Amino acid sequence: MSFAEHPIACRSTRRAAAALFGAGLLALAATGCGSGPGGGGADAAEDRTLTVFAAASLTESFEDLGEQFEQEHDGVDVEFSFGGSSTLVTQLEDGAPADVFASADEATMDQVVEADLVDGQPEIFATNELTIAVPAGNPAGIASFQDLAREGVTTVVCERRVPCGAATERVEEATGVVLRPVSEESAVTDVMGKVTSGQADAGVVYRTDVTAAGDAVEEIPIPEADDALNRYPIAALRSSGDAELAREFASFVQGPRGQERLAEEGFGAP
Structure with missing residues (x-):
């Protein structure tokens, strides 16, 4: 282990020992650093x-x-x-x-x-499979994946390069629906965050994310998601x-x- 991984106080003790007492006490100081409280003795090594x-x-x-x-x-x-x-x-x-x-x-x-x-x-x-998350009460009246492409509906999805985004793209292909999201996020948790905070009418997320969000959201199933299982x-x-x-x-x-x-x-x- 490098000196950088030891407490600063321990490093200072070693330098002082070297300057004042020579090699013999330097070894003693090093031993003290290793065996003192929090210094990395046998228990810490495990x-x-x-x-x-x-x-x-x-x-x-x-x-x-x-x-x-x-x-x-x-x-x-x-x-x-x-x-x-x-x-x-x-x-x-x-x-x-x-x-x-x-x-x-x-x-x-x-x-x-x-x-x-x-x-x-x-x-x-x-x-895991995709589903639609909407804020509690479903204010935009989302009933299907097709509704996400309606004029005026703000939808958030994952970036295409991440798994949930790639799965969303497969659902688009299966349904023939082309989404125009207002935001593409690098993580599915960020998509859910936009929904729960009221920044989006809907988000395409995993079923597990809806479970984790509890009463803050409602789920709109996507039948075609069966063909886009991750x-x-x-x-x-x-x-x-x-x-x-x-x-x-x-x-x-x-x-x-x-x-x-x-x-x-x-x-x-x-």
Whole structure:
């Protein structure tokens, strides 16, 4: 571990020891830094951090699963970075450190695989489908996907480059409807934010986002969304400092409790 990872006070102690007492006391000072409170003794050495990059639509379920995983693994701290899958892929390709990646579709996971960043094979752990979210009371009277193209209706969707946007495009093709959104967002949670804040009459989101929003929104189903189902893959990454722990988390998500929690949020089975 570099000196930069130690407290400043510890660094100062070492320098003073070197100047005043020579090499012998320098070693003693270093030992003191390592064994003192919060200094990284044997107990601290056992602490592990697992960094998970995950699609924004997984926020609620993964935060809960992370807590469960921590309870079963003493000394493990699970940290999450949620965002649009494409944005997360760019960060990983740029060298961002992470142990696990969970994407909202297979296309973005394929990019990570092609970049040789994945350890092993990705596994599908859930599915999700699009729906329409409208503010409580449905003030614009939206009744179908076709209504989103009506004159005067303000609709928000995901950018085409992210999974929810790509799925929206497939629904447009299936219905023959061409949307003219007032905004395209990089994450589905941002689309929902525009709806719940009253900035849009409707947003094309995942069913899981409607579940998470509760009474703040109403759902208008999209029958054609059955043909635009997104499959969610998860994989351990080569950059992980603890490959075994990364694989354990991926397996935990795919296991009974992981699947139960995902189902509670509205995710479909793999």
